[in-house]
Amino acid sequence: EAQVTQNPRYLITVTGKKLTVTCSQNMNHEYMSWYRQDPGLGLRQIYYSMNVEVTDKGDVPEGYKVSRKEKRNFPLILESPSPNQTSLYFCASSLSGANHYEQYFGPGTRLTVT
């Protein structure tokens, strides 16, 4: 089954404790992306990757890191989480190179930073 998986689905952590949210897709997509969803703000792109070893900042990259060492995986790293990073996070993937490629979303990760 074609899918994007994220882990963990739910996470409660404390300020400053490094964490990683994993994202994996099995569709051989070049393009992968991370979003955060906050009430009233919609989805905002954090980072995206157009292929292996190619990553770029989205609209809200501060406080986040990513890496793309393999085509299927695109982990999101929070080196020192803060309460303002409490949010719902989505990973998505798609083919690349044309506008009509829809994104496939993971189920979301709800993160709470206390």
Add this chain to the structure above:
Amino acid sequence: AQKITQTQPGMFVQEKEAVTLDCTYDTSDPSYGLFWYKQPSSGEMIFLIYQGSYDQQNATEGRYSLNFQKARKSANLVISASQLGDSAMYFCAMRGISNFGNEKLTFGTGTRLTIIP
């Protein structure tokens, strides 16, 4: 820079009526695509419909149609004969490819649609 504006935070519509969800956009990319996604209360993101910037005809997918007016930079979603299951959050999104080949996606703030029996 890309921007998507959805001016309706919430809408209430009677069941079986048609509903239009507004979306305006701004971009400097020479080519772009416009998407609508549905997010039910369960949280997943469901792709509904796509319109390309060079498409001459408005896109349709079942009960969904996209009213694309390029000169006005609008891409409104029309749902015909609304159903209770249409109650959800709806997001308009744009995908653009810059002259440098960067692909960027931008979402609007969403419209929460509630269908009244």
